[in-house]
Amino acid sequence: MxxxxxxxxxxxxxxxxxxxxxxxxxxxxxxxxxxxxxxxxxxxxxxxxxxxxxxxxGHGNKYVNEAIKAEVDKISFAYPGIGTEARAELGKKLNEITPDHIVKSFFTNGGADAVENAIKMARLVTGRSKIMTRYRSYHGGTFGAMTAGGDPRRLANEPGIPGIVRMQDPYAYQSPIYRGKTQEEGDQVLIDQIEDTILFEGPNNIAAILLEGYSGSSGIMQGSEVYWNSIQGLCNKYGILLIIDEVMSGFGRTGKWFGFQHYPNLKPDIIVMAKGLTSGYVPLGAVSVSDKISTYFDTNPLWGGLTYSAHHLGCATAVANIEVYQNDxxxxxxxxxxxxxxxxxxxxxxxxxxxxxxxxxxxxxxxxxxxxxxxxxxxxxxxxxxxxxxxxxxxxxxxxxxxxxxxxxxxxxxxxxxxxxxxxxxxxxxxxxxxxxxxxxxx
Ligand SMILES: Cc1ncc(COP(=O)(O)O)c(C=O)c1O
CATH class of the missing domain: 3.90.1150.10 (Aspartate Aminotransferase, domain 1)
Structure with missing residues (x-):
């Protein structure tokens, strides 16, 4: 044709x-x-x-293609609760490339359901319901993830899920917050507004702040260290978890393993990944969590999972992908x-x-x-x-x-x-x- x-x-x-x-x-x-x-x-x-x-x-990487072919000949499907070499190896690799306090990963089908699971975990662990997100952000096309993103792709599917509270963005080039100010001065005003929003919403009701590690399809508006350090400060002050969505910005996209690593003081509780995790060769997402969150789920069930969660072939693909990032x-x-x-x-x-x-x-x-x-x-x-x-x-x-x-x-x-x-x-x-x-x- x-x-x-x-x-x-x-x-x-x-x-x-x-x-x-x-x-x-x-x-x-x-x-x-x-x-x-x-x-x-x-x-x-x-x-x-x-x-x-x-x-x-890049397209057609031979090393990853061969790894996929070899793995599919060994196992075509194993349900998510079964231990496989690829799943164990991927957990270990993610532990190695993330900060020390990030200890375990939950594997999903892609980015949106990883975001959904991150929200679920934050709610379960804190017992709080609200999630604060940005207007100019995108977190996926399923109901929860779509509501979490402020991007107008959500509008036709509203009302979506309850409990999402949106914040303004560090869009220094266009936002009125920044008029006549430097990026840093505007960031400080924005942070003051965000703290007000936290107080209006009730700090004890806010489970997490969810942000893209490096802003993506909503326009790459990132904010300075003032913004990011203050977000971490607000999380610490009010016992709010920090969920960093690295679906787009992860795996070298911004010149570091993860976008949030441009800000050394950030200590996310949950990191969400997909896309570059497998470079799309086979679908997979991941929710990598801190020791604190991992410990909570030692004795409390993780209420989530799909038939294809942690797809064995996706995990093997991700392992080979990470080897490519490292070896090349x-x-x-x-x-x-x-x-x-x-x-x-x-x-x-x-x-x-x-x-x-x-x-x-x-x-x-x-x-x-x-x-x-x-x-x-x-x-x-x-x-x-x-x-x-x-x-x-x-x-x-x-x-x-x-x-x-x-x-x-x-x-x-x-x-x-x-x-x-x-x-x-x-x-x-x-x-x-x-x-x-x-x-x-x-x-
Ligand atoms: C930052 C971010 N989070 C989540 C998603 C959703 O990922 P997926 O399309 O794999 O569900 C995307 C997709 O573009 C994204 O850019």
């Missing part, structure tokens, strides 16, 4: 997520290798978003390539009046486009269908062989961690062309 036929065959009897089906114009994929994939017409694309920011080790020094490589990406993005910003802000770390960046750098008015408003300039940007990128997410006024830049300097340059040149299109709409 050529591209058109394959796209139609997919549309005929399958439903795509997050889109009205008439609007769904599927890309196709028949081959993928490293940072590239090819469609059914043999056209090549640079994967500038690692699919859904998850194929961290991928985390260090991501940090190094992140510097290259950052400097090239800064050059683009200097040359294009449509670029308002560049945010991120490692291989995890977003470019925010504006129609005017003074007013900071975005080229496409929040939660609205794409305006003409952003449509042109998206069209230019894909027609020139770069696949990524263009959302509202943002272009996401999150390639596989294996990317080289020349591959970064290739992507930057395509983005340069797209920004030239957007410059025509600057006022």
């Amino acid at each position: 050529n591209h058109g036929e394959l796209a139609s065959a997919n549309k005929k009897h399958t439903l795509a997520s997050w889109v009205a089906q008439d609007q769904w114009k599927p890309l196709t994929m028949t081959k993928a290798e490293g940072v590239y994939f090819w469609n059914a017409d043999g056209e090549k694309f640079i994967d500038w978003s690692s699919q859904l920011m998850n194929v961290n080790i 020094n991928l985390i260090e490589h991501a940090a190094k390539m992140g510097q290259v990406l950052k400097s090239k993005l800064k050059e683009l910003a200097a040359n294009h009046p449509c670029v308002g802000d560049i945010r991120g770390e490692g291989l995890h960046f977003v470019i925010e486009l504006v129609e005017n750098q003074e007013t900071r008015k975005q080229l496409s408003p929040f939660n609205s269908p794409p305006t003409e300039p952003m449509q042109r940007v998206a069209k230019h990128l894909i027609e020139n062989g770069l696949s990524t997410f263009v959302r509202w006024s943002w272009i996401f830049c999150n390639p596989p961690l294996t990317i080289t300097e020349s591959e970064i340059q290739e992507g930057i040149e395509i983005i340069d062309g797209a920004l030239t299109e957007a410059d025509k709409f600057v006022k």
Whole structure:
């Protein structure tokens, strides 16, 4: 089948997520290798978003492929309560790569159910019900996780689950909280508001604060050390657990194993993972917990689990993935390539009046486009269908062989961690062309 036929065959009897089906114009994929994939017409694309920011080790890694093949020949399925070598080994590996106080992991199918289980655990352990989260955050597409995320993807599915209390974000570039202030000054005002919210909601009712370790698809707005140290301080002061969602920012994405490690004083009670845990080769998520939480579940049942939790093949895939990060020094490589990406993005910003802000770390960046750098008015408003300039940007990128997410006024830049300097340059040149299109709409 050529591209058109394959796209139609997919549309005929399958439903795509997050889109009205008439609007769904599927890309196709028949081959993928490293940072590239090819469609059914043999056209090549640079994967500038690692699919859904998850194929961290790149496409077609032979070591992981062989590990999967070897494992499936040994065991095809073992229910979650059965001990297997892969499950034991993965638990040990996660213990090694997380901070010392994180001792055990519960394995899930993916990110959303890992978040759901983290919420469940926090409620069970503390006996409190409320979970504080950010408006500009995404934690998954199942009911609990979707309510926890403030991202507007939740709106059509509201009211969702009870007990979620949302906070404003450290969005220094646009939030009125930051007007006329430095990032740090604004962060302090935001923290004061968050403490007020805790007091209004009743500290004894708040089980956890749930934050992405490094903000992701809601726009990569991260806050300074003032923000993060104060969040830890509030958790300590009011006995609130800190749940860090590393589904997107984990496994080298930001140049460290986990995004929260950019802030040395953070001590999460629960770390949620998925995506880069297996780089998507087989689905798996994990909830890694502190000694304190682990001890609670020594004598209290963990009320959760699915038929496919801790899928044996997923665990074996994750073990092989972690070996790739370690043996190929991928985390260090991501940090190094992140510097290259950052400097090239800064050059683009200097040359294009449509670029308002560049945010991120490692291989995890977003470019925010504006129609005017003074007013900071975005080229496409929040939660609205794409305006003409952003449509042109998206069209230019894909027609020139770069696949990524263009959302509202943002272009996401999150390639596989294996990317080289020349591959970064290739992507930057395509983005340069797209920004030239957007410059025509600057006022
Ligand atoms: C930060 C974060 N948490 C959770 C999820 C949900 O993960 P999954 O799609 O594997 O359920 C995502 C997915 O994009 C995410 O970015």
